[in-house]
Amino acid sequence: MVVSTGSATGRYAQPDRRPAVVTGASSGIGAATALSLAAAGHPVALGARRVNRCEEVAARIREGGGEATVHPLDLTESESVEAFAKAVVADLGDVEVVVSNAGAVAPGTLHEVESERFAREIDLNLIGAHRLVRAFVPGMVERRRGDVVFVSSDVAVRARPFMSSYAAGKWGLEGMANAMQMELEGTGVRASIVRPGPTWSEMGSDWDVDEATTVLNAWVRFGLARHPHFLKTSAIANAIVTVVTAPRGVHLNLVEVSPEAPVED
Numbered sequence: 001m002v003v004s005t006g007s008a009t010g011r012y013a014q015p016d017r018r019p020a021v022v023t024g025a026s027s028g029i030g031a032a033t034a035l036s037l038a039a040a041g042h043p044v045a046l047g048a049r050r051v052n053r054c055e056e057v058a059a060r061i062r063e064g065g066g067e068a069t070v071h072p073l074d075l076t077e078s079e080s081v082e083a084f085a086k087a088v089v090a091d092l093g094d095v096e097v098v099v100s101n102a103g104a105v106a107p108g109t110l111h112e113v114e115s116e117r118f119a120r121e122i123d124l125n126l127i128g129a130h131r132l133v134r135a136f137v138p139g140m141v142e143r144r145r146g147d148v149v150f151v152s153s154d155v156a157v158r159a160r161p162f163m164s165s166y167a168a169g170k171w172g173l174e175g176m177a178n179a180m181q182m183e184l185e186g187t188g189v190r191a192s193i194v195r196p197g198p199t200w201s202e203m204g205s206d207w208d209v210d211e212a213t214t215v216l217n218a219w220v221r222f223g224l225a226r227h228p229h230f231l232k233t234s235a236i237a238n239a240i241v242t243v244v245t246a247p248r249g250v251h252l253n254l255v256e257v258s259p260e261a262p263v264e265d
Ligand SMILES: NC(=O)c1ccc[n+]([C@@H]2O[C@H](COP(=O)([O-])OP(=O)(O)OC[C@H]3O[C@@H](n4cnc5c(N)ncnc54)[C@H](OP(=O)(O)O)[C@@H]3O)[C@@H](O)[C@H]2O)c1
Pocket: 023, 024, 025, 026, 027, 028, 029, 030, 047, 048, 049, 050, 051, 053, 073, 074, 075, 076, 101, 102, 103, 104, 124, 151, 152, 153, 154, 195, 196, 197, 198, 199, 200, 201, 202, 203, 204
């Protein structure tokens, strides 16, 4: 069977200039993704609450000859997302690529966690992604092209103890993305999931050491930490760039990235 990869011309034509938005670009996977997208030629809009950290990443992009803009973004506030989207389009023009990356996890035992805290995590990890979709995807559908990438987590398919609201949010995120993929079929807009395994970033750096030890020991106990290797953020950034630079006619629906086990002697 011959599988067509589509064409770079005609109805699959891509504009040369593909402005990209990255949320949670102030650290970790988001910062690495902004740098990689810029290196691949995308003008990049960086959003997060720590604007100064985004500015540092943007400065590196500009030093390398790329184009970057920074605006404050709090995904838990609809007004903030709408103001961010307006400012980005004013700076870079119509957005072609949206990377929904921002997320957070706090450890806790489900029956002890306050429901308000549980809801706050879902509000960022799931509803925040929906706020982003509302702000950018209608325009993409109208223009009949675009890429949306949801950064999920392996907890979406293999839940880990003491992070139940995070697991619930990522399960929800993948369910939302799967439904969206069907709704967008034939619109020229591709929605994709990139699902990282354990990755070195700032995630968990604010955890109490005893809590972190409890969580890691539980991972081992339930067979969820088969080896101690973590991914570099650049590995996830590369996967995201691969997804959004796939030729038209190809849709990378889901890319799961896991740390390779150390090679045994
Ligand atoms: N690290 C891992 O092992 C791992 C594994 C699987 C999946 N992931 C996923 O990867 C994504 C990136 O996480 P990371 O590992 O790179 O962690 P990180 O270094 O802690 O980055 C998280 C980012 O989210 C942003 N953020 C948090 N709350 C926000 C809000 N209310 N509004 C806007 N931005 C907000 C943070 O920026 P500000 O604080 O400046 O707002 C930060 O830039 C997350 O979706 C996470 O679930 C990570």
